[in-house]
Amino acid sequence: MLPAVVKLCCGISYPHLRNMAGLQRAAVAVIGQEITQLQRWGWIQHPTRAPAKFRYNEPGGEAVNQMKDQLFYVKKGQEALKKALRVLESKEGWKVEITESNGDVIYSKVMPGGRRVFRLESVLEAGVDELYDILFLRVEEMHKWNPSIQQIKVLKHVGSETIVTHEVSAQTAGNLIGQRDFVCVRHSRKYKSDLYLSGEAIQLESFPPLAGFVRAEDGPSCILLHALGAKITHFTWLLNMDVKGWLPKSIVNQALPRAQLDFTQHLRRHLTASARPSWARI
Ligand SMILES: CC(C)CCC[C@@H](C)[C@H]1CC[C@H]2[C@@H]3CC=C4C[C@@H](O)CC[C@]4(C)[C@H]3CC[C@]12C
Numbered sequence: 001m002l003p004a005v006v007k008l009c010c011g012i013s014y015p016h017l018r019n020m021a022g023l024q025r026a027a028v029a030v031i032g033q034e035i036t037q038l039q040r041w042g043w044i045q046h047p048t049r050a051p052a053k054f055r056y057n058e059p060g061g062e063a064v065n066q067m068k069d070q071l072f073y074v075k076k077g078q079e080a081l082k083k084a085l086r087v088l089e090s091k092e093g094w095k096v097e098i099t100e101s102n103g104d105v106i107y108s109k110v111m112p113g114g115r116r117v118f119r120l121e122s123v124l125e126a127g128v129d130e131l132y133d134i135l136f137l138r139v140e141e142m143h144k145w146n147p148s149i150q151q152i153k154v155l156k157h158v159g160s161e162t163i164v165t166h167e168v169s170a171q172t173a174g175n176l177i178g179q180r181d182f183v184c185v186r187h188s189r190k191y192k193s194d195l196y197l198s199g200e201a202i203q204l205e206s207f208p209p210l211a212g213f214v215r216a217e218d219g220p221s222c223i224l225l226h227a228l229g230a231k232i233t234h235f236t237w238l239l240n241m242d243v244k245g246w247l248p249k250s251i252v253n254q255a256l257p258r259a260q261l262d263f264t265q266h267l268r269r270h271l272t273a274s275a276r277p278s279w280a281r282i
Helices: 002-013 022-040 060-089 128-137 139-145 249-275
Strands: 095-099 105-110 116-124 149-158 162-169 180-191 194-201 221-229 232-239
Touching (some): 060 149, 060 162, 060 180, 060 221, 095 249, 105 249, 116 249, 128 221, 128 249, 139 149, 232 249
Antiparallel strands (some): 116 232, 162 180, 194 221, 221 232
């Protein structure tokens, strides 16, 4: 009797389960368990907004694929964070690249394989939540305050902590590196009063490189926001980028730390501008 009632309830609430072959059903169960595990460990939160096309009444195969998709992006974002943190935690091999008078310092280090990664250390006069809002929640607005960016589009929302983005850098005067575009998984993770933002390039069949653009690859990279006070945050940014194309290493290794300093400068300006009342803004 009980199994029949359970079956009936499942049939009513999940019509697609009835259309599924045995294997698909097993896959849904396994993926469901994995997501529950991740949620239990606090790695993912319950989606506040279902991803655009995620609907329970779609045929079984589609639902399985969408769940697999979600799991793939969340895991990719978490792995990017772990890998980036491992780079930051390793203490050897860092050398000072640039020291600015405002206290910003950029270090660099050569990774196995020969790529140089850059680590910016800075202190910003803003709270962690405000920075999270600007850098993650309002990522699509970044071009409004940062002229190095032409456009950022969120292609997918996977729960509230993971997004898939398409970013296009701007063609700026004096920058010897032409425009690039990126497709990345971006993941955010809160830990006490700190916040971690990670990113890594992914290949999306549905989003092949645009004609006329060089598709660069970001990551594993991350930004760590560590609260020093209510309105003061230590900002660490690991930039790990393969800009692709045929460029001398010396040019790339000058442009990347420059791009970090520019980014922080624009961010500071944006913070002061948004702190002023709207009538006082130009
Ligand atoms: C030198 C040339 C090739 C690149 C210049 C543009 C660089 C600096 C731009 C292009 C895309 C940008 C990234 C786009 C999106 C995010 C996610 C956000 O949560 C933190 C900032 C971060 C990570 C940006 C950092 C700056 C960035 C990497």
